Structure formats: C-alpha cells, structure tokens
Amino acid sequence: MDEMMAAVKTCFNKYAEFKGRADRAEFWWFALFQFVVLAIIGMVSHVLYGIACLALLLPALAVGARRLHDIGKSGWFLLIGLIPFVGWLVLIYFFVQPSGPANEYGGQMAAPDAPTVMPGPQ
Template sequence: MHWYVDVLKKYAVFSGRARRQEYWMFTLISTVISIVVAIAEGVLGTNSVIGTVYVLAVLLPSLAVTVRRLHDTDRSGWWVLIGLIPVVGWIVLLVFTCLDSQPQPNKYGPSPKHVPPYPTYPTY
C-alpha cells in the first residue's frame, strides 16, 4: 500500500525516475479501488459521481508516475502521448512501462533500484 501512497505524495512530480514496482503497484491498487467504487455505485445507484471524482483525483498522479517510469527507461516523458493512438499506442506504452530500468544514472537521475528508499542507520 505504501507504493500507492508514495505516488500520491508525489502528486505532480514529473521529474526523476520510478521503478517498475512503484508504477505497477500504483496501477494495480488504483484499478482495484476503481472496481470497488464502481460496484459500490452500482449498489447505491449514485450514477458514477464517486467514480468520476476518483478518476479526476488520480489523473495527475497517474500521469506523473507514467512519465517517471518512462524516465527510468531513459525515454522522454513526451512518449506518454503515444498512448493517445488507439491500440498501437497503448501496446507501445505497455511495452515501455514493462521494460527494465537502466541500472546506471541517466539524464533523469540516479537509478531508484540502487538508492535506498529510506535512510538507513547503523545497527549496534
């Protein structure tokens, strides 16, 4: 769950890099929440108001984490626009987000795989 919250904390951060795990865990949790909201709306009959609010709330973080994921594969964030092309664009974007990250630092920053997410303190 911390992957989801970490992405929300970086609400509109388009710089830096995002690991595959961060991207896909956010996508998974967001999808599960969307399904639960859709089921709740079906039961309550709220005419998809809550779902629309949720989609609008996570639109910017979703876009930001996708751009950071593309940065991790050493691609410009502008590649996210290829997703606007039906089917072919979606497949290309899916492949790009599934690729492994560059282990060395690139122009978007150091590899998130090799940077500890939290400060480590010596144990005695």
C-alpha cells in the same frame, strides 16, 4: 502488501511531480491500486467513479512519466497512448522494461535484493 502501500504512498507524496524516476514495482503497484479502487467505486456510484478518476489522473500521469524517465525516455512519450490500440501496446512495452542506467532524469535505481534460487558452491 507493504510494498504496495509504500508505492501508493510514494505516488501520492509525489502527486504532481513529473521529475525523477519510478521503478517498475512502484508503477505497477500504483496501477493495481488504481484499478481496484476504480472497480470498487464504479460498482457503488457513477458520480463517485468520475470524481475518483479525476483524483487519480494526475498521480497516474506523474508516475507514468517518472517510469518512462527510468528507462531513459521522455515523459512526453505518454502521448503515444492517444493512438488507439497500438499506442497502449507500445506504452505497456515501455512500462515492463527493466530500469535503465543513470541518465539525465536521475541516478540508477537501487536493484531489489533478488532471492537466491540455488546456493553457490561452498
């Protein structure tokens, strides 16, 4: 839960920042947050749902562009999502890719500490 809150806080702190990089976890935690918030608000009121959609649109576009930067693609690739069905599939494919090496958008993202599944020889 701390990781989700950190990702959401980062996305709101970088509300309209399209420069830099966002790792996979930051993007997907914010997407989950956005889905849950919009689902709950949508059950309450259609007017509030519209306001929430507008409020979350810019940070969603910004984190999407930063996520594409993380894999070495331009943020303009978000426009592929305008192509019905196929565009969303291509974007999802891009969004699930692991972080790439350092590129023109910034240095390499720090890899999270992976838990040891099997201890090595001692």
